[in-house]
Ligand SMILES: Nc1ncnc2c1ncn2[C@@H]1O[C@H](COP(=O)(O)OP(=O)(O)OP(=O)(O)O)[C@@H](O)[C@H]1O
């Protein structure tokens with residue numbers, strides 16, 4: 107597939123997947139998604155179509171899966187992060203990730219947020235950074251008096267915001283979020299959506315979501331992935347990508363129309 | 372809510388709507404408890420059976436503890452900790468040197484086996500499923516768990532006592548470390564593997580290197596499990612007699628003199644003291660053996676409690 111189109115200067119991550127295999131299973135093909143600076147890009151699509159897989163490609167999280175193979179490229183600031191000369195660990199320090207299930211460490215709230223700073227041997231005031239990250243993640247008011255309590259003692263929604271605070275404490279350039287609200291109630295979901303819109307002024311965000319209204323509410327651009335069963339397997343691919351408004355109000359492809367129509371009609 | 376209730380009611384099956392003429396009617400008597408039903412009787416019998424067997428399992432433990440307290444308790448005094456073992460016809464005395472010796476030998480064994488064991492566990496837990504080296508090491512550790520303790524003594528005798536020119540606390544420590552190692556390796560590996568995968572992913576996603584992942588997330592999270600393994604190993608090692616007979620032997624005197632400890636000489640230990648005195652024909656010595664056994668059990672108990680305290684602190 108052609109990924110060499112001029113993407114302009116505002117593309118932070120240019121993701122171009124030709125083929126992606128887990129062992130002999132071909133999970134994703136022909137997916138080209140440019141992620142623009144200080145925009146929110148959403149991935150939508152049915153379960154198993156490879157949204158998480160594509161997202162995890164963007165910071166090389168798939169490297170820890172045995173049998174993972176990938177052909178294509180992911181350009182981050184003009185460099186291919188899959189080039190042999192690139193250190194995956196360094197990539198992940200610039201491209202942070204928030205997972206579907208809240209996954210705080212079994213340590214205090216403070217240490218959870220400070221974790222990334224310690225990894226990077228941060229020289230400045232850790233306490234200040236922790237406070238700033240917790241405030242940005244809209245969690246400070248709820249935890250400021252119990253920073254030494256275990257991160258695991260928080261509620262699910264608070265844990266997820268703690269994970270967001272942990273991810274943004276090190277000021278990554280890009281934040282990847284894999285269904286960050288799927289375990290949360292509507293109020294926490296709202297808080298996190300507001301948070302994303304707020305974070306957009308500093309960071310670039312890519313989010314996977316099953317909630318189409320959520321994609322519509324927060325995303326500037328949206329990519330729709332679908333499963334292709336024609337070759338016998340279940341291979342995901344990008345059907346359509348564009349401005350969220352256009353994807354939701356005037357989809358060009360039949361698959362997109364069916365998927366979005368099913369949800370909104 | 373009223374609307375929903377109104378909608379649902381017509382759809383309910385008749386038996387839930389309380390129509391007593393329908394075949395689906397609930398026979399309320401069936402719900403009542405009755406001791407005469409076979410099912411209930413069988414259930415009660417089993418509960419009694421299981422309870423009795425559980426209590427039976429506790430009998431050896433408590434009878435040993437009772438015996439120790441009864442036969443060894445009356446001898447307890449400060450002298451036990453400060454004085455040297457009595458010679459055959461002598462009255463009084465203690466076994467301070469054996470307590471110190473056990474402490475020193477077990478410490479040496481721990482200093483050898485804990486670092487090696489935990490680091491091996493780190494390696495094993497991070498190895499891929501098909502790794503040949505890892506499965507060889509794991510197999511060796513499992514074989515070593517069932518290793519006759521006397522052989523560990525013979526090994527240390529050949530490797531250290533003969534080459535260093537005599538029995539020593541060091542040789543005793545090495546022999547015990549061989550016995551502690553497999554327990555520590557296997558339980559620590561298990562504990563590290565039990566750390567939830569999502570925590571591991573979180574750390575990798577933050578950009579942790581393998582080393583940082585291990586030191587900052589896996590080991591701290593696995594500490595309670597690792598401590599349990601270490602305590603199990605310690606408890607076993609502290610009570611071993613056979614390997615010490617070949618290595619540390621025994622001594623009627625303090626380990627070293629005038630304040631500085633000499634690890635290169637025969638060293639007393641509680642286990643060997645019990646072994647020596649229990650069969651002695653002198654009353655004072657046999658009762659001393661009981662007291663020593665009591666102290667040994669209490670030492671193991673205390674180290675277990677410390678381990679638990681420590682691991683609980685880590686979680687919160
Ligand atoms: N670690 C893995 N090893 C092997 N196959 C995998 C692995 N992870 C995902 N897959 C497969 O890749 C395909 C895409 O999975 P992926 O998790 O990316 O789907 P998804 O779009 O995120 O679905 P969902 O919306 O349910 O989370 C699925 O068929 C899945 O079985």
Ligand SMILES: [Mg+2]
Nearest residue numbers: 157158159284
């Ligand atoms: Mg997913």
